[in-house]
Amino acid sequence: MTALELPAFHLPRVALAPLVAFLTWTAFPGSETTAPARVEVGRVAAADVIAPMRFLVLKDEAERAREAEALAVTVKPIVRYRPAERAAGSRAVVQFFAALDSARASGAAPEEAARAWGVTLTAAE
Numbered sequence: 715m716t717a718l719e720l721p722a723f724h725l726p727r728v729a730l731a732p733l734v735a736f737l738t739w740t741a742f743p744g745s746e747t748t749a750p751a752r753v754e755v756g757r758v759a760a761a762d763v764i765a766p767m768r769f770l771v772l773k774d775e776a777e778r779a780r781e782a783e784a785l786a787v788t789v790k791p792i793v794r795y796r797p798a799e800r801a802a803g804s805r806a807v808v809q810f811f812a813a814l815d816s817a818r819a820s821g822a823a824p825e826e827a828a829r830a831w832g833v834t835l836t837a838a839e
Contacts, residue, residue, distance in 0.1 A: 725746045753759045773781075810831050815826035 728741065753763060771778075810828075810833070813827045814824045817824050825835045825837075
């Protein structure tokens, strides 16, 4: 192949490139949004973050619920020690058991004293 035949050899391929580009552009249009929202890792988004295109999720509700429960189990609880709440809780427990003891000492049913505190006791308890 000579230097003069080389452009004629590649000309059909070069002419075909804009046609392929146009067909690709029409077959795969861009999304309606111009720029994605910038959300930093670890921050809560100020608005809903929505995918720019629709896609199918091939899972039924039961499978999604199982996955949600599995993820919920992995969440670590956040426990904060608060001395004032601990003291208030301790006082409430002491007062509750004092009410049960005074009901028992007066001959009244402890179930009634517990019910006044919003606790339901059975006869076995």
